[in-house]
Amino acid sequence: MSSKDIDHSGLTFRRDYFDDLKAWQALVDLLKDTFDIDIGPLQQMGRPDPSSMPFGWFAADGRLAANLSAFAMPLVINGRTVNAAAFQSGAVRPPWRGLGLYRDLTQKALAWCEEKGFEAIVLYTDKPALYEPYGFRSLSLHAYSGNAPVASKAQLPARHLDPLTKTDLELLRAALKTREPVSDVLAVRESAAMFLINTQLDPGVRISWLRREQAAVAWKMEAPGHFRLLDVVGADIPSLATIIAALDIDAGVVDVLFCPDKLGWSGQAQPLESYTHLMIRAPRAIAFDRPAMLSPMADF
DSSP, X not given: OOGGXXXXXXXXXEESOTTSHHHHHHHHHHHHHHHOOOOGGGGGGTOSOTTOEEEEEEETTXXXXXXXXXXXXXXXXXXXXXXXXXXXXXXXXXXXTTSSHHHHHHHHHHHHHHHHTOSEEEEEESOGGGTGGGTOEEOOOEEEEEEOOOXXXXXXXXEEOOTTXXXXXXXXXXXXXXXXXXXXXEEESOOHHXXXXXXXXOTTOEEEEETTTTEEEEEEEEETTEEEEEEEEESSOOOHHHHHHHHTOOOSEEEESSOOTTTTOOOEEEEOOOSSEEEEEOSSOOOOSSOOOOOGGGOO
8 A cells, every 4th residue: 555545535644843842742542541641741851952844744633543753863883983873653543444544654754764865773662563664674672680889988978859850851951962872882873862761761760960970870679689770871971890899789689781891880781671673774784793782761
C-alpha cells in the first residue's frame, strides 16, 4: 500500500504541531491510551526536544488517530559522533488501524530525515518486523554485572534531586547541556528531554547530585545490596567507586546499564533481557567495539 492508497477519510494530516497545546495534548492522550505512558510532565520540564518533528493524522473531533515523531539524537558509536535521528511516539488508535496510516507516516518521517541529512536513524520497538522492510536492523545489547568496587566514605555525600522543582531542574538541564557521553562505545551526546521525562516514567529511579564531581547519577536499588547504575551526567564521568562512595550505600553487586568503559570498573557483559529492540537504519552494518547498550535514561 503506497501513500496514495491510504484511507484517511475524515482525517487531516498535520506536522510540526507541538506549539499547538491542543494538538500536543492529543499526543499525550494517544500515548496514554495506547501504552499507558504519560509524557505530559515534559511541558513543565523544558518541553519536547526542540528538533522534534511530529507527523500525525487528526480526526475531526481533535483526537490524534495516528502519529510518528522524529527528532535529532546525536550518538557516539565506537568513539565517533554519528549524526543520528530517532523515531518515537509511533501509535495508531484501534479504529484507524489497517488503513495504511502508519506506513504513510513512516514514509513521511524517513523523507524528512533524508532531507535533513541524518546518517542514521534509531528506534525502539517490540515489533521489529514492522521496520525491517525499511532497512532497520536490531542491535545486540548488553548490560554489565559484577562485584561492587571498594569505596571509601565520601567527604561530600550526594544529595537527592527532584526534577520537578525549579532549582533542581535548572541544575539538571545545565549538566545535560555540557555532559560528556557516558560511554565511548554507545551513548547519546545530550538528549536532555529524554533524560528528564524518564525521571518521571519509572518511580524507582533516583537522581542524585555528586557535589564534588558536579555530576548527576540516575540509579536504583533493586534489592538490599544490589545497585543498578542507569546513567551519569557530567562534564567528567566519575569512577564507579566514587559514585558508590558519594551515594553512601551498601552495595555488594552492581549492574551497569551502559558500557562501563569510563567507570574504572569492568563487570561481566550480559545480554539484555527486554521485549523491546533497539533498531538502527544506517548505510553500513553497526558492530560495537565492546558489548554495549543505551542508558535507559535515553529511552525514547
